[in-house]
Amino acid sequence: MSNSKGESKMSVPLYESVRRKFRRNRSEAEIVLSTVHIFSKLSRSEIRQVENVMHVRHYTMNETIVKQGAPGSGMYIIVSGNVGIYILNHEHEEQLVTELEKGDFFGEIAVLNDAPRTATARALENCTILGFYRPDLLGLLETKPQIGIKILLALSEVLATRLSMTNEELSRAQRQLQKLENEHNDAGE
Amino acid sequence: MQVSDDQSVNQKFIRAFHSALFKTLVNFVLLILALIAAYKFIPFLTDAVFMIIMAVVLTAVISPAIDWLEAKGVKRGIAVALFFIVTFSLVGMVIARGAPALIDEIGKLKNLIPSTSSNGTVDQLIGKFNTWVAQYLPSLQIEPAMVAKVTSSFFSQIGTIVTTTLSAFSSFLFILIITVFFLVDGRRMMKALIGMVPNQYFEMSLNIAYKTQEQLTNFLRGQLIAASGVGIQSILGLHILNWVFDANISGPFLIGGIAGVANIIPYIGPFAGTLPAIVVSLFNNFGDPVAASHLYFIPHIVVMFIIVQLVDNNFISPLVVSGAMEMHPLTVMLVILIGSKWGVVGMLLAVPGWGIIKVIFHEVMSGIRQHRAAVG
Numbered sequence: 001m002s003n004s005k006g007e008s009k010m011s012v013p014l015y016e017s018v019r020r021k022f023r024r025n026r027s028e029a030e031i032v033l034s035t036v037h038i039f040s041k042l043s044r045s046e047i048r049q050v051e052n053v054m055h056v057r058h059y060t061m062n063e064t065i066v067k068q069g070a071p072g073s074g075m076y077i078i079v080s081g082n083v084g085i086y087i088l089n090h091e092h093e094e095q096l097v098t099e100l101e102k103g104d105f106f107g108e109i110a111v112l113n114d115a116p117r118t119a120t121a122r123a124l125e126n127c128t129i130l131g132f133y134r135p136d137l138l139g140l141l142e143t144k145p146q147i148g149i150k151i152l153l154a155l156s157e158v159l160a161t162r163l164s165m166t167n168e169e170l171s172r173a174q175r176q177l178q179k180l181e182n183e184h185n186d187a188g189e
Numbered sequence: 190m191q192v193s194d195d196q197s198v199n200q201k202f203i204r205a206f207h208s209a210l211f212k213t214l215v216n217f218v219l220l221i222l223a224l225i226a227a228y229k230f231i232p233f234l235t236d237a238v239f240m241i242i243m244a245v246v247l248t249a250v251i252s253p254a255i256d257w258l259e260a261k262g263v264k265r266g267i268a269v270a271l272f273f274i275v276t277f278s279l280v281g282m283v284i285a286r287g288a289p290a291l292i293d294e295i296g297k298l299k300n301l302i303p304s305t306s307s308n309g310t311v312d313q314l315i316g317k318f319n320t321w322v323a324q325y326l327p328s329l330q331i332e333p334a335m336v337a338k339v340t341s342s343f344f345s346q347i348g349t350i351v352t353t354t355l356s357a358f359s360s361f362l363f364i365l366i367i368t369v370f371f372l373v374d375g376r377r378m379m380k381a382l383i384g385m386v387p388n389q390y391f392e393m394s395l396n397i398a399y400k401t402q403e404q405l406t407n408f409l410r411g412q413l414i415a416a417s418g419v420g421i422q423s424i425l426g427l428h429i430l431n432w433v434f435d436a437n438i439s440g441p442f443l444i445g446g447i448a449g450v451a452n453i454i455p456y457i458g459p460f461a462g463t464l465p466a467i468v469v470s471l472f473n474n475f476g477d478p479v480a481a482s483h484l485y486f487i488p489h490i491v492v493m494f495i496i497v498q499l500v501d502n503n504f505i506s507p508l509v510v511s512g513a514m515e516m517h518p519l520t521v522m523l524v525i526l527i528g529s530k531w532g533v534v535g536m537l538l539a540v541p542g543w544g545i546i547k548v549i550f551h552e553v554m555s556g557i558r559q560h561r562a563a564v565g
Binding site for chain 2: 053055057059063064065066070071072073074131133134135138139142143144145
């Protein structure tokens with residue numbers, strides 16, 4: 001009996017034994033974070049450090065996560081469950097715009113700017129969500145600037161992409177407006 | 190049927206009355222027990238709260254240095270250990286080199302009064318003063334015994350502070366241990382504490398906590414820089430008076446230090462800083478014709494401290510102390526009065542303590558107001 005045990009111990013190479021000892025099971029939150037674009041530039045150890053500063057929140061079905069108009073200060077990453085994004089229409093009724101699922105995130109602009117929330121997010125089922133707020137980013141920039149800067153850069157990329165998309169849409173709308181104006185003038189003549 | 194209905198209503202009423210009476214009695218007993226517990230534990234709680242507040246103050250002052258070390262790649266625990274090793278080594282060196290000189294300065298100042306009094310010079314001075322004042326204000330006369338009492342009690346206060354500081358060594362040790370825990374694990378503690386807040390108020394609470402912490406750190410750092418500024422300027426000013434005018438003011442480091450610490454108390458602090466210098470100059474130079482021609486350097490000292498205050502009020506304080514922390518003179522008086530319950534140390538800590546309460550209250554209220562306005 002003791003022999004077989006001894007043999008099994010001997011059969012494992014030293015590096016494998018050390019690797020097994022120090023191997024750490026990745027948490028679900030860590031796996032989800034590595035898929036989010038904003039944290040995609042971070043190494044595994046850096047993601048673990050970011051996970052340590054994040055806040056795990058649990059929401060029950062129909063519970064409001066963020067409310068349209070309320071001051072925002074952070075972004076949310078869905079670890080489990082589905083979230084509905086609603087906006088108020090002209091009749092002041094909530095209208096479902098989109099449904100988000102595991103790995104999706106929302107509210108990232110609020111990390112940089114404390115403008116009021118532009119939509120309401122509500123849990124469509126019981127959800128586990130990671131919250132990452134401006135104070136957390138500022139704390140990272142102070143104590144772990146190399147991580148903070150990577151996140152800031154990724155956030156800037158998201159904003160730049162959105163800005164260029166908005167510019168494209170605006171110029172398309174302007175072109176359409178110009179076309180309509182020309183048509184109107186031609187019809188008038 | 191009617192009778193039985195009435196009886197059941199009566200019984201219900203009596204049962205409700207008994208239940209209400211029982212609840213009232215239980216609440217009364219609980220209140221008495223709570224009051225007894227509060228009476229028994231308040232001294233202990235006051236000490237614990239005082240230690241925690243002191244640890245918060247120390248953490249706010251030290252944490253930027255730890256954050257800086259952490260940003261350089263040093264682990265937080267090691268950064269805290271490094272900071273305390275370096276600080277204790279420096280303090281040890283300063284004590285080893287500077288303490289004998291400081292004790293010597295205190296000794297000189299303490300011996301100054303009895304030696305001058307034994308020569309009869311104080312009585313002579315008071316006699317002259319009374320004769321001069323009697324011509325203009327007959328009702329205002331100074332008793333020599335009163336002057337001796339006031340001056341000796343003033344200098345014995347320095348001794349009391351030193352003795353209290355030494356005897357409070359164990360409290361200081363506890364404060365240091367709490368500070369180390371706050372520095373190493375403060376963020377995790379804060380995260381766990383805020384984590385308990387319901388989802389609805391979570392984001393608001395996190396923001397309030399962050400802004401409060403930021404304001405508190407700025408306020409305490411500002412106070413520390415302003416006090417150091419006044420202390421250094423006073424030391425330099427006293428040395429200049431000694432070199433240029435031969436003012437013969439002994440103990441400039443001690444007097445400058447007192448001026449710096451006293452500056453924490455608005456309105457009263459500057460006077461408290463000027464007074465020791467005037468007293469020392471008077472006792473050191475009494476009978477000296479040159480000093481007498483310079484009115485015992487009192488105008489020089491007053492002008493020097495006015496310059497120090499002008500520099501502090503116009504250049505240092507506006508830069509380092511938040512404007513939101515301005516306090517009404519009446520508030521300052523009341524706060525110092527309450528602080529005097531804990532002696533000289535209480536009086537000194539009263540204003541920064543009130544500042545901390547004001548910052549927390551201001552941030553919490555503005556956070557709640559913003560949240561309400563946005564949510565409607």
